[in-house]
Amino acid sequence: MKLATWNVNSLKVRLPQVLDWLAVHPVDALCLQETKLVDEKFPVAEIEAAGYRAVFSGQPTYNGVAILWRADRGWQAQDLVIGNPHFPDEQKRLIAATLGGVRLISAYVPNGQAVGSDKYEYKLRWLDALSVWLAEELAARPRIVVAGDYNIAPEDRDVHDPVAWAGQVLCSEPERGRFQALLALGFADAYRLFEQPEKTFSWWDYRQLGFQKNRGLRIDHLLVSRPLAGGVTACSIDRAPRKLPQPSDHAPVVAELSV
DNA sequence: ATGGCAGGTACGACCTGA
Numbered sequence: 001m002k003l004a005t006w007n008v009n010s011l012k013v014r015l016p017q018v019l020d021w022l023a024v025h026p027v028d029a030l031c032l033q034e035t036k037l038v039d040e041k042f043p044v045a046e047i048e049a050a051g052y053r054a055v056f057s058g059q060p061t062y063n064g065v066a067i068l069w070r071a072d073r074g075w076q077a078q079d080l081v082i083g084n085p086h087f088p089d090e091q092k093r094l095i096a097a098t099l100g101g102v103r104l105i106s107a108y109v110p111n112g113q114a115v116g117s118d119k120y121e122y123k124l125r126w127l128d129a130l131s132v133w134l135a136e137e138l139a140a141r142p143r144i145v146v147a148g149d150y151n152i153a154p155e156d157r158d159v160h161d162p163v164a165w166a167g168q169v170l171c172s173e174p175e176r177g178r179f180q181a182l183l184a185l186g187f188a189d190a191y192r193l194f195e196q197p198e199k200t201f202s203w204w205d206y207r208q209l210g211f212q213k214n215r216g217l218r219i220d221h222l223l224v225s226r227p228l229a230g231g232v233t234a235c236s237i238d239r240a241p242r243k244l245p246q247p248s249d250h251a252p253v254v255a256e257l258s259v
Numbered sequence: 260a261t262g263g264c265a266g267g268t269a270c271g272a273c274c275t276g277a
Contacts, residue, residue, distance in 0.1 A: 009276080010266055034276085036267070061267050062275070111276055119275095151277070170277060203277070206264035217277075249265075249277080 001100060001257045002027040005147035005220055006241075007108070007203075007250035011035040011064070014248055015043050017241055019050045025238070026051075027254065028070050029099055031106035031147040035064030042066070057082040057092045065095045065106045065148070075099045079141075087129035094130075096137075102228070102259060103141045107148030112169045120169060123151070127178035135185055143259075144225040146187065149203075149250065151219055152179045154189065158218035160199065170217060187223035190235040190255040202237050203250045211242055222255045231258040 004027045008014040011032060022030065030052075035042070037058045047054050047068060055077050058064035069075060077097035084094055093108040107130070112123035137144055152175045156162035165171040183189065201216025210216065224232055235255040242251045 013266070034266095113275080113277085149277095168277095205277070208263060210264090219277075246265090 001029070001102065001259050002254065003029050003031070003104070003145060003147060003222065003257065004252045004254040005031040005033070005106070005149075005222060006252040007033040007149040007220060007248060009034050009036075009248040009250065011037050011043065011066070012041070013246065015046060017244060017247070019046065021241055021252065022050060022052065022068075025254065026070065028073060029104055030068045030252075031104065032066040032068065033064070033106065033108035033149045035066055036061060037064055053077070055080055055095060055097050057095045059090070059092045063092045063108055065092060065108050067095060067097055067099070067104055067106050069099050073100060079103075084129050084133045086132050087126060089126070093126070098141065100259070101143060102257070103137065103144040105144065105146045105148070107146055107150070109149060109151045111151050112175065115167065115169050115172050124174055124178065127175075127182075131178070131181050131185060134182065138186055138225060142225055142227045144187075145228065145255075145257075146182070146223040147221075147253075149220050150179065152176060153217045153219055154179045154221075157198070158201070160201065160215045160217065165217075170219060182223060186226045188226070188229040188232070190222040190224045190229075190232050191218070191237070191253065193229065193232050194235055200237055202253055204242065206249050220250055220253045222253055224255070224257070228257055228259065232256070233258050
């Protein structure tokens with residue numbers, strides 16, 4: 001099973017790139033974040049015409065998540081859950097469905113804006129509630145992949161300039177602590193199961209030639225539960241879409257599981 | 260030190276992102 005996650009920063013703008021990418025990388029399932037589309041405007045017909053099916057949860061302007069999967073697999077999306085049952089939230093940041101025997105969760109973790117801000121406190125509470133829910137999910141269905149934009153660079157090696165970013169939002173100890181708490185539930189960071197090149201990131205600022213200078217962060221992750229982790233055969237970040245005209249500021253992260 | 264780019268809303272700036 002090939003899986004990917006991609007924060008597309010507006011599916012309306014990025015749909016052609018997503019469909020082009022799927023044509024070249026026909027993954028079994030693709031988790032999307034920041035679709036920024038209300039459900040009525042989700043491009044179901046275009047996605048079905050490309051041979052995929054989708055479940056989604058969106059709102060105007062902000063957030064929005066989706067899971068796409070190959071129609072020819074014959075899977076039904078089972079046990080669809082939108083949002084965290086332990087965290088009532090107007091913001092559409094979580095969607096879960098079981099596909100081909102794997103519980104797949106597309107997550108858009110809050111950005112947090114600045115350490116100490118209200119949005120930062122919301123981010124920490126959101127992550128705490130995610131841990132509570134995932135602990136339950138693991139007990140009920142041990143084969144889980146949580147794929148998404150975590151808005152956390154887990155370690156200094158995930159940061160282009162760790163000194164400049166030290167203590168800043170996306171890199172602060174409380175955020176990294178929450179990420180470690182997720183791993184401690186029984187997940188592996190699929191990307192770190194393999195030797196990887198140095199300075200590999202999944203997001204680059206649009207400004208100041210961030211991508212060209214590789215001034216980025218690795219904040220998009222696939223967390224794979226322990227029963228699946230031994231079967232992960234590859235994980236990589238595909239920088240190619242970030243080079244296209246009018247790109248998302250995030251690149252897709254891809255993993256292959258032997259299930 | 261500040262803002263720099265991009266998308267959405269809506270049509271003039273402002274909010275959010277990371």
